[in-house]
Amino acid sequence: MTVPKVDFYLLSDTEPRARLRTACRLAEKAYDQGLRVTLRTGGAAETDRSGGRDHRGAPGGSPLFNYPYARTRAALAQLAQTAAWDPCHGLKMRYSNPVTGGYPMATIAAFVQLLPRGFQTARYRSTDATIFVAVEGRGKTRIGADFVVEWGPRDIFVVPSWKPVLHEASDEAVLFSFSDRPVQEALHLFREDRHRG
DSSP, X not given: OOOOOOOOOOOSOOOHHHHHHHHHHHHHHHHHTTOOOOXXXXXXXXXXXXXXXXXXXXXXXXXXXXXXXXHHHHHHHHHHHHSOOBTTTBEEEEOOOTTTSSOSSSSXXXXXXXXXXXXXXXXXXXXXXXXXXXXXSOXXXXXXXXXXXXXXXXXXXXXXXXXXEEEEESSSEEEEEEEXXXXXXXXXXXXXXXXXX
């Protein structure tokens, strides 16, 4: 696909705030169409002037707090054709802050994973308590030695800290999850145990 490139725009308004507002609108429009957007400004002071809107987000947070599912699903489909499947997670992607590359929030990690039909994960446990939301498909999850959750779209379940977990997908399934992993990593408390059997 060829992406058109615009070298410049002629703006009738010479007021700097109006020009920045127009640039922001154009960038948002391009981003909404799935294009990669890079903005170059005259410096930090000009970057901070944004027509009354703070595009930087909260300190420690992501300036992007909308991660469209259609893009996420397309990325999972593309990975399914090229990436190796992790025995503990299937295909798992981490949501990230587009500015820093870190977690989307200072205290919350967010992930999405794809499990193909019939896939059973290897046993996994970690110190972060994790909340799962079934987005697509059906399956079951064994938590600890004897607790089994059968899930389908929109079901929510929690895996407590350090409890072994195994997922089994009846259909191709997508699970969204979030946890307190960034806090644990910052305090050097995060640990994980991957079954190697």
